[in-house]
Amino acid sequence: MNQVMVVTGGSRGIGAATSLLASRRGYAVCINYRSDADAAERLRARIVAEGGAAIAVQADVGVEADVLRLFATVDAELGPVTALVNNVGILETQGKLVDMSAERFQRVFTTNVVSCLLCSREAVKRMSTLSGGRGGGIVNVGSGASRHGAGGVYVDYAASKGAIDVLTLGLSKEVGAEGIRVNCVRPGIIYTDIHASGGDPDRVDKLAATVPMQRGGQPEEIAETILWLLGPQSSYVSGALVDAGGAR
Numbered sequence: 001m002n003q004v005m006v007v008t009g010g011s012r013g014i015g016a017a018t019s020l021l022a023s024r025r026g027y028a029v030c031i032n033y034r035s036d037a038d039a040a041e042r043l044r045a046r047i048v049a050e051g052g053a054a055i056a057v058q059a060d061v062g063v064e065a066d067v068l069r070l071f072a073t074v075d076a077e078l079g080p081v082t083a084l085v086n087n088v089g090i091l092e093t094q095g096k097l098v099d100m101s102a103e104r105f106q107r108v109f110t111t112n113v114v115s116c117l118l119c120s121r122e123a124v125k126r127m128s129t130l131s132g133g134r135g136g137g138i139v140n141v142g143s144g145a146s147r148h149g150a151g152g153v154y155v156d157y158a159a160s161k162g163a164i165d166v167l168t169l170g171l172s173k174e175v176g177a178e179g180i181r182v183n184c185v186r187p188g189i190i191y192t193d194i195h196a197s198g199g200d201p202d203r204v205d206k207l208a209a210t211v212p213m214q215r216g217g218q219p220e221e222i223a224e225t226i227l228w229l230l231g232p233q234s235s236y237v238s239g240a241l242v243d244a245g246g247a248r
Contacts, residue, residue, distance in 0.1 A: 004078045005230075006030045006070070008061050008119055009088030011040035013192035014141060017219035018085055018226050019043060023052035025227055028078045031056045032070060032088070053078065061088055061115035071122040082136040083230050084123040086116040086164075089141065091157040093199045105156055112160035116140055116167060120182075124171075128178040135179025137230040138171070140164050141222070142186040144245045154198060161186075165241055172239030181238040183229045188245020190217045213246035 005022045009015040010031035019029045031054060033040040040056035047054040057073050059066035074081055090111045092104055120138055127136035143161040150158035168184035195203040204216035225244050228234055
C-alpha cells in the first residue's frame, strides 16, 4: 500500500529536501506551502519528472480550516497520510524579549506550535489503529535553540521549540499503542533562508567556528535524519529528541 507523507512548509529549505528525499524513498508527497506557489510547483514538477507522485497544497497550517482542507485534499488525491513532518517554522528579527510585541508572540507560537498540534491531530485521526488506520509516524522539526534558549536573539522562537519537545514526548506516549511513533529532530545551524528572516542571512557562516565539526549543516542532512526516524530502521524509537547540530 502507498506510503503518503505530508510535509508542512515543504517548498524550501529542510522541507523541500525532505519532500524530495521522501519521494525517492517511495512516498507520495504532499508539499504544503503558505505563499510561495512557484517554489512549491517547481519542487512538485521535479518530483514528478523523477517518476514520483506529489501534490502541492496551499494552506496556512496555523489556521484550523486550512488544516482540515489540507488533509481532506491529501485523502482525496493521495490517500490517508502515513507520515507527517511538522516542519513549518518562523522566526522574526533578532532582539531582546523586552522589545518584542504580543503580536509577534502570537505569530511565532501560532506558526510554530499551533500548526503542529492541528496537523498532528488530523494525522492521528487517520493513522490510529483504533480508528481503522494502519499506523504511521510523525516527526516534529524542533531546534537546538530549545536547549540553549537563544537569549538576546530570539528567545520567543526558542520557547516555541521547547513546546515542540514537550509535544513530542507527550504525544508519543498518548498514541504509542495506536501504531504511531512520534519523534523530534532538533537541527543546529543549517543553511536555510530562515536566518534572513531574523535579519542575519550570514548567521551560519558566522557561527560555524563554534560548532565542534567546524561547519554548518545542510538541509539534506536533516532530511536523512527525518527519513530514518520514519523508517523501519527506527522501529523501536519513539519520543526521542534527536540532536542534529554537529555536537553544538
